[in-house]
Amino acid sequence: MTSFYDRLQTYCEENDVTLKWNYADEKLRPFYKIEGTCTTDGCENEFYVPLKRLLTGDSAFCEECTNEHRKCELLELNGNGRKSTTCDDVESTDSEVK
DSSP states (O other): OOOHHHHHHHHHHHHTOOBSSOOTTSOOOTTOEEEEEOOSTTOOOEEEEEHHHHHTTSOOSOHHHHHHHHHHHHHHHTTOSOOOOSHHHHHHHTTTOO
């Protein structure tokens, strides 16, 4: 059985995630908070998320970038005729969203 630490290391290697701490000696569980550098290009803020959420591929983003990614998803789900896949798309459509 693969340990949470091994799964974390694999995830970080596969997704180019930089962690703030070495978690090798920690007793990792699904809701253990993991800290690292945001994976959004050009962002150097830090994320602080539960291990479970990180391993599901849901969030290696800081709070600000997470909010921007949510806007992208909402625009795509709202069916506004425009497929938004980046935060840049959201910024250019903010004035259109009501």
